[in-house]
Amino acid sequence: MTDSDAQPPERDRPAGPVKVWLRWSRSVRLWVVVALSTLVLSVLTSTFVMQPFLIPSGSMEATLQVGDRVIVNKLAYRFGGEIRRGDVIVFDGTGSFVAGEAEPGLFGRLLRGAGGAVGLASGSETDYVKRVIGVGGDRVRCCDEQGRVEVNGEPLAEPYLYPGDEPSRVEFDIEVPEGRLWVMGDHRSDSADSREYLGSPGGGTVPVDKVIGRVELIGWPVDRWGRLRSAHG
Template identity: 85%
Template sequence: MTESDAQPQERDRPARPQKGWRRWSRSVRLWVVVALSTVVLTMLTNAFVMQPFLIPSGSMEGTLQVGDRVVVNKLAYRFGGEIERGDVIVFDGAGSFTAEQSDPGLLGGLLRTAGAAVGLSPSSDTDYVKRVIGVGGDRVRCCDSQGRIEVNGEPLDEPYLYPGDKPSNVTFDIRVPEGRLWVMGDHRSDSADSREYLGSPGGGTVPVDRVIGRVELIGWPVDRWGWLRSAHG
């Protein structure tokens, strides 16, 4: 074989990838793996451990403000922990406060999940945040001679009430069924809570199995960061 015969074969050999391209490709793959792992870890954490929630209304002022991002402990009641009076909880009000939620579709569900994962939007149109006033077996009534709510004949001390609000402008007297909760907002004059649904099935009470978790802290804005204390009665 002559030298001229060998030259076309040399030219037909594929060019070798440059080292810089290989490094860039490995870096991209690494970041993709990290991003996907972060998304999966965040979704698992939100599903089973902690989840951020956006406060969309003023029903819990002045404890929680509109726009607060709170962190909800989804394990608080999973391993024998009991829901107590005074706990601030997030629950699914479908079937008790609202009609059952319609399917938002695949795209709508993905967008809502993504927004809720970072606390930028409500996770559901039927999620509510309220304070537990009565648990199963309690008799809750309003009001005594001094205008206070009574639970099992004892008046509630409610330092968390929004300034200027009365404990309730609605009179009621209800025995909370076992496995259900009587819940109210701290801003009583601006809260659609158990009082609003007295005539509905369940008498305004919420099933325990609809509770998503207990609000533990305010994570945003930073000037309001802090742990949330329950006011147990």
């Protein structure tokens, strides 16, 4: 028998249809596992760590504009982090700004996280974004002789106010209960915030345990990308 009559080694033989299918099947399964793992990781991250939120209104202009997508740090206050005056937060308004709606359970939060992870959802209709003006124990009032908001008797410097806006056209004087927050929008003339709910249970204040997280940065549009600085006072 000559060399030309010898059978080609097993590895050099053309693969049969079954072998081709098996290789293709293994490749598809690998990519499916990778895709599912990535999705699960994204959902868990969006649900429990960081989540994008879409800004739907002008109540926080000019700090945040309609259509901005912001990234909210959900761990900012989970491990001893203190909510401070000047922080821009996202919170669930159920029970303070919105009455009579049940909170979503874990499954609902996972679905919301899945939507946020793939860009299909950015929070619920009961989620609000505002700036913290007073924390538990603070006395917040408006206005002093110069029309400024006072916290514990000290006038509040508010460089973030929408150009031309007054600190408030609504007078108020409230002592914030412990475990609650007084919040206001930066665009005061276009913001339904704690002032709007003075006559409601809680006097317009928001429970700390309803805070979803702190706004860390603007992720979209590209020309507005950047970290959001809190104005602590």
